[in-house]
Amino acid sequence: MRYLLRRIGHAFFLLVGVSLLAFLFTALAPGTYLDEMRLNPQIAPETVLALRAQYGLDKPLPVRYVSWLNSVVHGEMGFSFAYNSPVAPLLLVRARNTLLLTITATLLAWAIALPLGVWSAERLGRLPERLLSWGTAALLVVPDLALALGLLLFAVKSGWFPSGGMASLDIEILSPLNKLRDLAWHMVLPVTALVLTALPLLVRHVRAAIADVLRTPFLLAAVGHGIPRRTLLYRYALPAAANPLISLFGFSVGSLLSGSLLIEVVMSWPGLGPLLLEAILSRDLYVVVGGILFSTIFLVGGNFLADLLLYWADPRIRTESGPR
Amino acid sequence: MRARRTFAKWLVVLAVLHGIVVCAGFFAPYDPVEQDRKSPYLPPMRLHLVDAQGHLHFRPFVFSLKSREGSFDQYEEDTSEPHPVTFFQSGARYRLVGFLPCRRHLFGAANARIYLLGTDGYGRDQFSRFLFGGQVSLLAGLLGAALTLLIGLGVGAAAGYYGGWTDGLLMRLAELFLALPWLYLLFALRAFLPLAVSPVEAFFLVIAVIGLVGWARPARLVRGVVLSAKERDYVRAARGFGASPLYLLRHHILPETYSVLLTQAAILIPQYVLAEMALSFLGLGVPEPVPTWGNLLSSLQHYSVLVSYWWMYLPALLIVPFFLGYLGLASSLQEREEAYKIESWSPGSLT
Numbered sequence: 001m002r003y004l005l006r007r008i009g010h011a012f013f014l015l016v017g018v019s020l021l022a023f024l025f026t027a028l029a030p031g032t033y034l035d036e037m038r039l040n041p042q043i044a045p046e047t048v049l050a051l052r053a054q055y056g057l058d059k060p061l062p063v064r065y066v067s068w069l070n071s072v073v074h075g076e077m078g079f080s081f082a083y084n085s086p087v088a089p090l091l092l093v094r095a096r097n098t099l100l101l102t103i104t105a106t107l108l109a110w111a112i113a114l115p116l117g118v119w120s121a122e123r124l125g126r127l128p129e130r131l132l133s134w135g136t137a138a139l140l141v142v143p144d145l146a147l148a149l150g151l152l153l154f155a156v157k158s159g160w161f162p163s164g165g166m167a168s169l170d171i172e173i174l175s176p177l178n179k180l181r182d183l184a185w186h187m188v189l190p191v192t193a194l195v196l197t198a199l200p201l202l203v204r205h206v207r208a209a210i211a212d213v214l215r216t217p218f219l220l221a222a223v224g225h226g227i228p229r230r231t232l233l234y235r236y237a238l239p240a241a242a243n244p245l246i247s248l249f250g251f252s253v254g255s256l257l258s259g260s261l262l263i264e265v266v267m268s269w270p271g272l273g274p275l276l277l278e279a280i281l282s283r284d285l286y287v288v289v290g291g292i293l294f295s296t297i298f299l300v301g302g303n304f305l306a307d308l309l310l311y312w313a314d315p316r317i318r319t320e321s322g323p324r
Numbered sequence: 325m326r327a328r329r330t331f332a333k334w335l336v337v338l339a340v341l342h343g344i345v346v347c348a349g350f351f352a353p354y355d356p357v358e359q360d361r362k363s364p365y366l367p368p369m370r371l372h373l374v375d376a377q378g379h380l381h382f383r384p385f386v387f388s389l390k391s392r393e394g395s396f397d398q399y400e401e402d403t404s405e406p407h408p409v410t411f412f413q414s415g416a417r418y419r420l421v422g423f424l425p426c427r428r429h430l431f432g433a434a435n436a437r438i439y440l441l442g443t444d445g446y447g448r449d450q451f452s453r454f455l456f457g458g459q460v461s462l463l464a465g466l467l468g469a470a471l472t473l474l475i476g477l478g479v480g481a482a483a484g485y486y487g488g489w490t491d492g493l494l495m496r497l498a499e500l501f502l503a504l505p506w507l508y509l510l511f512a513l514r515a516f517l518p519l520a521v522s523p524v525e526a527f528f529l530v531i532a533v534i535g536l537v538g539w540a541r542p543a544r545l546v547r548g549v550v551l552s553a554k555e556r557d558y559v560r561a562a563r564g565f566g567a568s569p570l571y572l573l574r575h576h577i578l579p580e581t582y583s584v585l586l587t588q589a590a591i592l593i594p595q596y597v598l599a600e601m602a603l604s605f606l607g608l609g610v611p612e613p614v615p616t617w618g619n620l621l622s623s624l625q626h627y628s629v630l631v632s633y634w635w636m637y638l639p640a641l642l643i644v645p646f647f648l649g650y651l652g653l654a655s656s657l658q659e660r661e662e663a664y665k666i667e668s669w670s671p672g673s674l675t
Contacts, residue, residue, distance in 0.1 A: 014499070014500065017496075025515075025516040137651065143598050145601055145605060145618075146621075146641065146644070149624050149640055150637065150640065153624075153630060157634070164627075257508070258508065261505070261508060266625070276511060279515070280511060280514065281608075283515075285515075288515045288516075295508045296504055298505075299505055
């Protein structure tokens with residue numbers, strides 16, 4: 001329990017640190033949304049000044065930070081100038097879409113990488129394994145931008161998949177089942193792109209971890225006992241190799257999140273990525289800070305999940321933090 | 325030994341690829357910003373060996389493209405006159421490697437224009453833009469990686485050598501940077517910098533942003549090496565003779581970090597080239613008319629371009645060899661490190 005509490009505390013301090021850092025950056029920023037407004041001759045300078053005062057932008061940085069913290073507690077996370085609304089509800093909708101994409105991609109990537117890695121670890125150095133490692137190397141050298149654009153080009157040329165977005169135009173008149181089908185159909189491309197970018201690294205790590213375990217004496221002994229191959233691989237080798245893989249799981253959430261930022265923009269998926277880009281271009285600072293914070297929350301959540309899994313999978317961690 | 329040979333092989337591959345990009349002026353037939361307003365979105369030209377009459381030519385040639393009747397972006401080959409490809413063709417002036425004034429190009433055609441990868445909406449040669457764009461993108465990657473490694477080296481050395489609260493503070497900060505998804509961090513940093521700047525300013529801005537984002541991982545690795553190196557007997561002996569910390573770091577400790585730094589460089593450079601591409605692609609990096617690999621692809625964000633002008637995607641495929649080179653280099657370096665580890669661990673070695 002103490003282990004988990006420590007992890008939660010750690011995550012909390014991390015979030016505070018990130019928000020502080022983000023605010024420091026905003027202080028360095030040369031201009032805000034309101035400065036762009038000032039250039040507009042139709043808006044009186046007094047109005048801009050009044051808005052500045054209203055949002056507290058004329059106050060020093062620590063005061064701004066505290067008032068922002070206050071609005072976080074009230075579930076607002078500051079105010080978006082461009083959307084003229086609190087930031088949190090704006091971000092929540094987008095975050096849901098991003099999560100939908102990343103969670104699906106994470107699960108799918110692992111569901112493919114685990115059996116593939118185990119399968120190739122068993123055949124180390126033989127032809128099928130060599131072919132697979134060539135395949136993963138090939139995927140590794142194609143930049144995600146090129147991959148995403150290529151998939152999009154394929155979708156447009158073949159007409160088999162929608163060329164972006166999250167829903168068809170006639171989504172309102174569809175039945176619930178068809179709505180779901182429509183969503184899945186729109187998810188195919190971005191999820192494929194994400195899975196393909198994440199897959200090579202995962203397969204390589206799984207293969208290396210399993211191959212290490214396959215060389216250990218206890219497994220050789222198990223082979224000698226005549227335990228069937230499948231049981232050997234999945235009941236004996238996989239749990240023994242689980243530790244580094246679980247840490248990798250936390251890491252893979254982060255890299256998928258980074259990857260989804262670009263892929264969301266390319267495939268116009270209405271997630272955090274396009275919103276963040278828009279906010280950057282219009283200098284909507286609180287949205288930027290909120291977007292970064294949300295992405296950090298996801299990442300911390302992914303790492304926390306990995307910690308939980310580790311706690312469950314590795315008895316050493318449980319006893320280490322046990323009665324002391 | 326084998327690892328060293330593969331390392332050399334990949335180094336040669338990369339040297340050739342980078343050489344082509346550095347001498348872009350020579351390998352590119354045209355100036356990257358020169359516009360041919362009469363032929364926007366020209367598809368890639370085919371090299372032919374057999375002409376309309378069925379005669380075989382030994383010198384490859386092209387047919388110039390003329391727009392089809394009643395359309396503005398459909399072209400067909402004008403097969404009446406073949407234009408042979410000439411080598412060392414005299415053309416647009418450029419400066420080789422930045423200073424040598426020159427006007428010879430590797431290839432061209434005397435009375436026509438050759439567009440190997442087609443043209444963009446302004447009729448600019450995509451192949452030339454690809455080569456010149458490589459100069460910007462690769463340089464950004466290299467300088468960004470150099471900046472990152474410099475910061476990582478400084479921070480890692482300070483944290484590892486001095487230990488105590490310096491170490492604690494710096495490593496907490498590194499954890500903070502590692503905790504953020506790095507593309508988000510990159511965007512955040514870019515968000516707080518001016519948007520409308522000249523291409524040169526934008527270039528250095530992008531390098532600064534990219535270079536500042538990734539320091540945490542090399543810093544942690546350097547710290548690890550420094551921690552173990554400073555306890556070596558010869559370092560203790562030197563300290564006993566009264567060597568200053570700076571002397572110790574420079575002469576005894578930091579040389580041990582070089583192999584780590586080299587591996588990190590091989591990993592970071594392609595990653596940073598990609599980062600520059602992502603920023604420029606989204607319009608946050610180096611702006612037009614300067615070509616970069618990122619803004620070369622950015623027209624694909626328009627649906628109409630994606631549908632009608634597929635050849636705008638070709639540069640994305642041409643950058644793959646560069647990434648392949650860096651991947652090969654990085655993995656051969658990692659292999660060498662592994663081999664070194666086993667060697668240094670074996671009882672026969674001196675260290």
